Amino acid sequence: xxxxxxxxxxxVLPPKLVKxxxxxxxxxxxxIGLTAITFxxxxxxxxxxxxxxxxxxxxxxxxxxxxxxxxxxxxxxVQYFKYLGQLLQGDLGTSIMTAQPVAEDILRFFPxxxxxxxxxxLLGVFVGIPMGVLAAVNQGRWIDHVVRIIGLIGYSAxxxxxxxxxxxxxYFKLDWVAGPxxxxxxxxxxxxxxxxxxxxxxALAGEWDIFHxxxxxxxxxxSILGTxxxxxxxxxxxxxxxxxxxxxxxxxxxxxxxxxxxxxxxxAFRNVLVQLITIIGLTYASLLEGSVLTETIFSWPGIGLYIxxxxxxxxxxxxxxxxxxxxxxxxxxxMLSDLLYKLVDPRVR
Amino acid sequence: MKRIKIMLLGFAAxxxxxxxxSQAATPKNTFVLAKDIADIITMDPAEVFELxxxxxxxxxxxxxxxFEPEDLQSLVGGVAESWEVxxxxxxxxxxxxxxxxxxxxxxxxxxxxxxxxxxxxxxNKTPAFIVTQFGWSAxxxxxxxxxxxxxxxxxxxxxxxxxxxxxxxLSAGIASVVDKExxxxxxxxxxxxxxxxxxxxxGSGAFSLKTWKANEIVTLQANAGxxxxxxxxxxxxxxxxxxxxSQRLLLEKGDIDMARNLTPDQVKGISGNxxxxxxxxxxxxxxxxxxxxxxxxxxxxxxVQAMRHLVDYDSMANSFLxxxxxxxxxxxxxxxxxxxxxxxxxxxxxxxxxxxxxAGHADGFELTIHTLTNSPFPEIAQSxxxxxxxxxxxxxxxxxxxxxxxxxxxxREHDIILARWSPDYVDPHSNADAFANNPDNxxxxxxxxxxxxxxxxxxxxxxxxxIMARNELDLDKRKQQYLELQAMLQKKGPFVxxxxxxxxxxxxKNIKGFVSGSNFDLxxxxxxxxx
Numbered sequence: 001x002x003x004x005x006x007x008x009x010x011x012v013l014p015p016k017l018v019k020x021x022x023x024x025x026x027x028x029x030x031x032i033g034l035t036a037i038t039f040x041x042x043x044x045x046x047x048x049x050x051x052x053x054x055x056x057x058x059x060x061x062x063x064x065x066x067x068x069x070x071x072x073x074x075x076x077x078v079q080y081f082k083y084l085g086q087l088l089q090g091d092l093g094t095s096i097m098t099a100q101p102v103a104e105d106i107l108r109f110f111p112x113x114x115x116x117x118x119x120x121x122l123l124g125v126f127v128g129i130p131m132g133v134l135a136a137v138n139q140g141r142w143i144d145h146v147v148r149i150i151g152l153i154g155y156s157a158x159x160x161x162x163x164x165x166x167x168x169x170x171y172f173k174l175d176w177v178a179g180p181x182x183x184x185x186x187x188x189x190x191x192x193x194x195x196x197x198x199x200x201x202x203a204l205a206g207e208w209d210i211f212h213x214x215x216x217x218x219x220x221x222x223s224i225l226g227t228x229x230x231x232x233x234x235x236x237x238x239x240x241x242x243x244x245x246x247x248x249x250x251x252x253x254x255x256x257x258x259x260x261x262x263x264x265x266x267x268a269f270r271n272v273l274v275q276l277i278t279i280i281g282l283t284y285a286s287l288l289e290g291s292v293l294t295e296t297i298f299s300w301p302g303i304g305l306y307i308x309x310x311x312x313x314x315x316x317x318x319x320x321x322x323x324x325x326x327x328x329x330x331x332x333x334x335m336l337s338d339l340l341y342k343l344v345d346p347r348v349r
Numbered sequence: 350m351k352r353i354k355i356m357l358l359g360f361a362a363x364x365x366x367x368x369x370x371s372q373a374a375t376p377k378n379t380f381v382l383a384k385d386i387a388d389i390i391t392m393d394p395a396e397v398f399e400l401x402x403x404x405x406x407x408x409x410x411x412x413x414x415x416f417e418p419e420d421l422q423s424l425v426g427g428v429a430e431s432w433e434v435x436x437x438x439x440x441x442x443x444x445x446x447x448x449x450x451x452x453x454x455x456x457x458x459x460x461x462x463x464x465x466x467x468x469x470x471x472x473n474k475t476p477a478f479i480v481t482q483f484g485w486s487a488x489x490x491x492x493x494x495x496x497x498x499x500x501x502x503x504x505x506x507x508x509x510x511x512x513x514x515x516x517x518x519l520s521a522g523i524a525s526v527v528d529k530e531x532x533x534x535x536x537x538x539x540x541x542x543x544x545x546x547x548x549x550x551x552g553s554g555a556f557s558l559k560t561w562k563a564n565e566i567v568t569l570q571a572n573a574g575x576x577x578x579x580x581x582x583x584x585x586x587x588x589x590x591x592x593x594x595s596q597r598l599l600l601e602k603g604d605i606d607m608a609r610n611l612t613p614d615q616v617k618g619i620s621g622n623x624x625x626x627x628x629x630x631x632x633x634x635x636x637x638x639x640x641x642x643x644x645x646x647x648x649x650x651x652x653v654q655a656m657r658h659l660v661d662y663d664s665m666a667n668s669f670l671x672x673x674x675x676x677x678x679x680x681x682x683x684x685x686x687x688x689x690x691x692x693x694x695x696x697x698x699x700x701x702x703x704x705x706x707x708a709g710h711a712d713g714f715e716l717t718i719h720t721l722t723n724s725p726f727p728e729i730a731q732s733x734x735x736x737x738x739x740x741x742x743x744x745x746x747x748x749x750x751x752x753x754x755x756x757x758x759x760x761r762e763h764d765i766i767l768a769r770w771s772p773d774y775v776d777p778h779s780n781a782d783a784f785a786n787n788p789d790n791x792x793x794x795x796x797x798x799x800x801x802x803x804x805x806x807x808x809x810x811x812x813x814x815x816i817m818a819r820n821e822l823d824l825d826k827r828k829q830q831y832l833e834l835q836a837m838l839q840k841k842g843p844f845v846x847x848x849x850x851x852x853x854x855x856x857x858k859n860i861k862g863f864v865s866g867s868n869f870d871l872x873x874x875x876x877x878x879x880x
């Protein structure tokens with residue numbers, strides 16, 4: 001039976017409302033904190049946002065004109081509140097680098113990262129979890145050693161080096177996959193962007209050649225990025241599983257004669273799922289931030305590269321817009337993880 | 350076991366799906382270049398001042414005056430068919446070619462030519478100084494630049510300038526002729542179509558802008574009705590590939606036709622590939638060191654002169670700069686009209702030490718070199734650091750991104766800057782004004798466009814000669830004055846000019862007709878063919 005919470009004399013709020021209000025308040029505080037810190041860092045950095053627009057050869061007159069246009073003569077907190085005011089009206093401003101509204105840029109760059117990160121995470125989950133379970137079940141045997149070595153390589157090898165070697169082998173020497181970029185030039189601008197996720201848009205348009213080409217371009221960067229996800233997920237799965245496999249209920253299950261696959265997947269694995277959801281969620285969120293190095297090597301126009309280039313050019317509207325998207329991803333994935341906990345573990349409900 | 354078999358089959362099927370999925374070559378009617386195009390921030394010719402966009406708009410817009418790919422040494426009429434200079438040299442009347450059309454189909458009129466220049470002055474973006482130096486301002490430009498009838502445009506300058514210089518300046522990007530009717534149909538709040546033209550085109554050149562996706566791709570479409578005939582390629586595609594090693598692999602594989610940002614190592618690496626040719630194109634970019642004359646020691650001429658003798662130019666040019674930079678020691682690039690091509694300095698430690706002693710610094714001193722983070726600046730800085738140490742100068746190196754470095758330079762907060770400079774337009778005054786002329790050395794004057802001011806250096810003789818050459822009507826005399834000015838700046842002043850860029854471009858051998866001239870915007874695609 002639901003209980004109610006007393007707020008003041010005679011005023012009682014239902015607990016669900018209290019919870020929703022709490023979540024909304026924490027979201028608002030998170031975003032205010034996120035934008036305030038990013039904005040302040042951007043403004044106190046030694047890089048000059050005016051020179052990013054006018055170039056180093058601009059006369060002082062041109063420089064001053066843009067300086068005042070940007071409102072840089074005003075205190076930082078005034079500039080910040082002006083930005084917040086714009087933000088509340090849904091205006092993320094215009095990017096210096098692309099001359100486009102930041103919102104439009106994000107709609108173009110983020111799906112590219114979403115496509116890459118999703119495939120990489122799926123790879124990590126569908127290969128990393130079985131690897132981790134296999135290693136835990138065969139602790140100390142050669143399978144365990146192989147998985148641990150793969151995990152170590154995936155975790156410690158520089159992604160830049162891994163990417164270049166992969167391009168050299170799989171694109172240049174073996175011709176198994178397509179080169180850097182999202183599509184061959186033959187196919188550029190043929191499919192109208194609906195979601196911005198090329199493989200999805202190509203499938204929706206029934207353009208199977210383009211779909212095929214997009215996959216050929218996607219598979220290598222996603223695998224490289226997926227190596228990191230795979231290594232992390234496999235290592236953590238192994239560790240969680242070892243912990244569970246040493247519990248007494250597992251011994252009991254085995255004594256009762258339950259088949260071994262059921263003991264592993266039905267009992268032990270079920271109990272590590274909640275922890276794994278957290279790990280997968282965090283991995284996915286960090287990949288959605290964009291991997292600058294992977295995006296650079298593979299000429300992948302994603303959000304990570306967009307934010308980094310914007311930061312180097314002191315394009316603060318773009319940096320803030322990108323930061324907000326990353327913040328939304330983290331918050332969204334956290335909320336999704338919370339929901340999933342309840343689905344997989346009745347004790348959390 | 351059965352499950353493992355199914356998994357293996359699935360994996361094999363996935364590999365088959367992607368295997369050999371890329372195309373073997375670029376389309377026959379398309380020229381595909383790989384380049385780092387992250388510097389593109391606008392396509393508006395009134396604002397463009399970046400390297401990539403400089404060359405792109407040169408292919409989209411015809412300018413009033415032009416250098417054509419068939420003869421990069423001769424300045425000829427672009428949109429202007431002919432011109433007449435008044436006796437006092439202050440008024441030039443241009444006759445506009447008849448029958449020209451913009452990509453939109455609108456005719457190119459004298460009114461468009463006048464309006465394009467007026468727009469540059471009224472918008473007053475960074476490159477506007479190229480024409481506002483003639484005395485034009487938002488208040489007077491309508492009366493000083495005007496269409497006198499349907500086919501004639503008259504411009505009048507109020508400052509003393511050689512007409513030759515004015516004509517040269519009108520070959521710069523800001524002299525691009527813009528389709529007034531089309532641009533004004535997109536005007537918002539009196540912005541003269543500025544927001545729209547940032548990412549669109551309205552020219553009459555060999556190509557029009559089809560798409561620009563920042564950090565991804567730029568596509569140009571051929572203009573079949575171009576005055577020199579239809580370009581050789583239907584489309585030009587710039588693919589943003591920031592990583593030079595990726596550019597190399599794409600080129601060797603045939604997925605691109607040209608790589609524009611290969612490092613010397615990569616150029617060496619592809620030298621054995623019979624399908625690829627590497628061409629060298631001398632560019633106008635020079636690499637220099639500048640000493641802040643406001644520094645108590647660096648302000649002494651003997652010290653700067655000692656530094657000129659300490660640098661080992663040849664060793665750098667023959668090692669890590671091989672093929673991409675050549676030794677050059679004057680402020681105006683070799684190969685251009687009025688350039689001084691003598692190389693007076695080689696490393697001479699004894700002479701440098703004697704100069705240091707006569708300046709009262711035989712025991713040396715310590716300084717900081719500020720430079721850019723991108724190659725080859727850190728490498729040059731390290732080499733210079735070792736060279737200066739031989740003369741007792743202990744140099745510390747600080748590398749910074751341009752956006753952090755330039756504010757320091759513009760505020761005179763440096764000891765030594767190691768940087769680059771390329772001309773804004775093809776006239777020696779472009780660099781003479783930066784390297785030799787300082788109209789007001791006071792800090793509060795903020796003449797930041799002059800490198801002399803940034804280095805707190807001013808010299809009456811240098812200022813006078815720079816202005817005299819700027820105003821001279823006689824071309825031969827003018828050339829002599831610039832040669833004299835460059836020789837003067839080789840002996841005094843805050844600059845140690847070291848190298849000139851030689852752009853190395855790697856192309857598939859079936860690509861012919863790519864022309865890249867000395868200035869950053871003298872790059873032409875219209876003669877490119879694929880065999």
